Amino acid sequence: MDFIDPHLHMVSRTTDDYETLARMGCVAISEPAFWAGFDRGSADGFRDYFEQLTAVEPKRAAQFGIQHHCWLCINAKEAENVSLSREVIAMIPEFLDRPGVLGIGEIGLNKNTKNEATVFLEHLDLAIEHDQLILIHTPHLEDKYQGTRMILDMLCDDSRINPDRVLVDHVEEHTIGEVLDRGFWAGMTLYPVTKCTPDRAADMIERFGGERLLANSAGDWGVSKPTAVPDLIYQMRRRGCDESLIRRVVHDNPSEFFAKSGKFAAPVR
Amino acid sequence: MKSRSAETILDESYLETRAKLLEVAAILDRIDRANGEGGRLPGDAAKRREQLTQAINILLTDSADRAEQIQQLFSREYDPDWRATFGLLPEHASNSAPQSRES
Numbered sequence: 001m002d003f004i005d006p007h008l009h010m011v012s013r014t015t016d017d018y019e020t021l022a023r024m025g026c027v028a029i030s031e032p033a034f035w036a037g038f039d040r041g042s043a044d045g046f047r048d049y050f051e052q053l054t055a056v057e058p059k060r061a062a063q064f065g066i067q068h069h070c071w072l073c074i075n076a077k078e079a080e081n082v083s084l085s086r087e088v089i090a091m092i093p094e095f096l097d098r099p100g101v102l103g104i105g106e107i108g109l110n111k112n113t114k115n116e117a118t119v120f121l122e123h124l125d126l127a128i129e130h131d132q133l134i135l136i137h138t139p140h141l142e143d144k145y146q147g148t149r150m151i152l153d154m155l156c157d158d159s160r161i162n163p164d165r166v167l168v169d170h171v172e173e174h175t176i177g178e179v180l181d182r183g184f185w186a187g188m189t190l191y192p193v194t195k196c197t198p199d200r201a202a203d204m205i206e207r208f209g210g211e212r213l214l215a216n217s218a219g220d221w222g223v224s225k226p227t228a229v230p231d232l233i234y235q236m237r238r239r240g241c242d243e244s245l246i247r248r249v250v251h252d253n254p255s256e257f258f259a260k261s262g263k264f265a266a267p268v269r
Numbered sequence: 270m271k272s273r274s275a276e277t278i279l280d281e282s283y284l285e286t287r288a289k290l291l292e293v294a295a296i297l298d299r300i301d302r303a304n305g306e307g308g309r310l311p312g313d314a315a316k317r318r319e320q321l322t323q324a325i326n327i328l329l330t331d332s333a334d335r336a337e338q339i340q341q342l343f344s345r346e347y348d349p350d351w352r353a354t355f356g357l358l359p360e361h362a363s364n365s366a367p368q369s370r371e372s
Binding site: 117145150160 | 272334340341343344345346347348352355356359361362
């Protein structure tokens, strides 16, 4: 089955991974800007990173027939440095008109601090000012519930935000209901230990249905599996799920959401 | 969506669940062995060990949302007044924002 991985950090992966993904049916990837595993020392470090996301990775993906798209921001972890964050946010508009850029992301919270919330709100201003889609990172483990509630507060307190143009990622059993109830798109991340397994993701699809629900691998430089979306497809098939429901979650929903950017059309074979 | 019977799910999951329970049992045994007979874990470790006991107690209930309850058990508390605490009150307030479910 053709699938789209809506959250995959290919700058951290090998070219072999692109080939494996293509063999398994991946037709498109979206890559949010994230933490590199170390704090960058200047806005120029981010300029180079955005160049890599918007110019280098699309070429690497195209070798294997995969569309590559991306999201730009300063991630929540480095957002603790507010002055650096403001420099990066001021530079982002230079890149927004590039063809593969779908919007602002993955913005969010990490340890749910005041600085992180301040920078999150300034990213929202940026997205609204430039009519961009928004992709949101919710925190991990014990910080997830609190951070997700804070993020939803900030989104729902802002009359300019259209929930249909926002994807809230890394939802789990205790956060998915509220994200969907409030009209946002929700992403489930299939990531060992700290997030969600294919089995639990399939449980959530059974409970909540396929509407506005996406699944991703969030493959990165850590312990992660870039081919996790095919694992979910396999798990859903084992359970006897309809092919149309599987396709909706792993292909049609990301296509529909990304198309709202005006820069995405699902590949046709 | 086609639904599987409870018996089918149990058949498919039985050995996997048995193995996971054994893993948990072995980890608790390991902690106890390292702690020695009658030994007490220090402050934070004791709290985390108690959380594991609470999670196991959730498993023993008949609730239909045990996974969500365990997630909540391991979550930091949400303060609805956090914006006032941080001094980050809304600048573009919405009167029509959807209301949150109470949890």
